[in-house]
Structures are given as C-alpha cells and as structure tokens.
Amino acid sequence: MGTTRVMKEFLTYRNPGPLFLPKGKGFGHPTDTPIVLPSWLSEDEVNYYAAKFDKTGFTGGINYYRNLDINWELTAPWTGAQVKVPVKFVVGDQDLVYNSLGAQDFIHEGGFKKYVPLLEEVVVLEGVAHFLQQEKPDEISKHIHVFLKKFH
Known part of the structure; x- marks a missing residue:
C-alpha cells in the first residue's frame, strides 16, 4: 500500500x-x-x-x-489512581478511540469522573476525529484559553 x-x-x-x-x-x-x-x-x-x-x-x-x-x-502500581487537577476533556465525535467499545459510556456515565474527580467539562466536537488540534486549531485554542483563564 x-x-x-x-x-x-x-x-x-x-x-x-x-x-x-x-x-x-x-x-x-x-x-x-x-x-x-x-x-x-x-x-x-x-x-x-x-x-x-x-x-x-x-x-x-x-x-x-x-x-x-x-x-x-x-502500570499496575497506579491502578485506581486519580487525576487530581481540574480537567476539561475535548474529543471529536469521529475519533476512533471515542467510538471504541464502551468509551462513550465510560466518559459520559460516570466512569471517567471516578478517575478524574475534578473533571469540569467534556466537550465533544462534531465532525472532528482524532487529530482535533489540527482539524480545529482555533476552536481548540479557544477551549484551552477559556479553561486556563479561570486560574488567574
């Protein structure tokens, strides 16, 4: 190929x-x-x-x-470890990983929040796949900027 x-x-x-x-x-x-x-x-x-x-x-x-x-x-020593910083998670609705078996339920039904207790927001961008920072650079930059502005 x-x-x-x-x-x-x-x-x-x-x-x-x-x-x-x-x-x-x-x-x-x-x-x-x-x-x-x-x-x-x-x-x-x-x-x-x-x-x-x-x-x-x-x-x-x-x-x-x-x-x-x-x-x-x-990575077994970190089983059950939590991410204990504020998080905004951005993913594309066409992302192969996001569409993998059980991923959407894990993200949206509480599993993700269990490991990322300070998860503030999940954003699913429509029509975007795995390379979202390249596909929608202005939108991704805006999400990052808005998120970081809260901390100063």
Missing part, C-alpha cells in the same frame, strides 16, 4: 465504528481510490510524516499494542 497511502488513510480516517481493515481494502475501501485531503492537511505534511516512517517503519508504534499485557503490568 505504501507509507504515504497509510499516512493519508490514517490521518483522514472518519469511520466512527470499530477499526476494521479488510484484506485488500486498506482502511475500508480499495487502495487505488484517490484520497482527497481535508483543508487542515497538506500533501507536504503527509509527505513529511511518510518520510519519517519510511526511515523507521511502523513497528515501534505497533509494538505498543503488541505489548499491552506488559504495559498493564508496568
């Missing part, structure tokens, strides 16, 4: 369902289908990321998922 194609597919992924990569169809459609980049992503940016992964490959990032059991063991 090629590194550039993988980067374009990953950065523009907009399927809120579980990630499913059918054989021969990449991220759900034929790999010879052109990908139109959104306004927030340029060919130069894609080429930059692709050049970096051409040098290193994807193994480093994938190894995190291959080692989930070890990661759980390494």
Whole structure:
C-alpha cells in the first residue's frame, strides 16, 4: 500500500465504528481510490510524516499494542489512581478511540469522573476525529484559553 497511502488513510480516517481493515481494502475501501485531503492537511505534511516512517517503519508504534499485557503490568502500581487537577476533556465525535467499545459510556456515565474527580467539562466536537488540534486549531485554542483563564 505504501507509507504515504497509510499516512493519508490514517490521518483522514472518519469511520466512527470499530477499526476494521479488510484484506485488500486498506482502511475500508480499495487502495487505488484517490484520497482527497481535508483543508487542515497538506500533501507536504503527509509527505513529511511518510518520510519519517519510511526511515523507521511502523513497528515501534505497533509494538505498543503488541505489548499491552506488559504495559498493564508496568502500570499496575497506579491502578485506581486519580487525576487530581481540574480537567476539561475535548474529543471529536469521529475519533476512533471515542467510538471504541464502551468509551462513550465510560466518559459520559460516570466512569471517567471516578478517575478524574475534578473533571469540569467534556466537550465533544462534531465532525472532528482524532487529530482535533489540527482539524480545529482555533476552536481548540479557544477551549484551552477559556479553561486556563479561570486560574488567574
């Protein structure tokens, strides 16, 4: 498929369902289908990321998922730990993680608040996926600015 194609597919992924990569169809459609980049992503940016992964490959990032059991063991001492600072959580409604099994219920039905007791607000941006700081930079900056203004 090629590194550039993988980067374009990953950065523009907009399927809120579980990630499913059918054989021969990449991220759900034929790999010879052109990908139109959104306004927030340029060919130069894609080429930059692709050049970096051409040098290193994807193994480093994938190894995190291959080692989930070890990661759980390494972080076991912090099981049940709470984030005890004020928090505003911003996520896109098209984010793959937000749409993962049980994530929305955890965030909105009290599970998240259990571990982040000073959670002040959850903001779900419509039409935004995983790279929200690139997709909606002005909106994200505004959310950060408004949140931080409360502390001085």
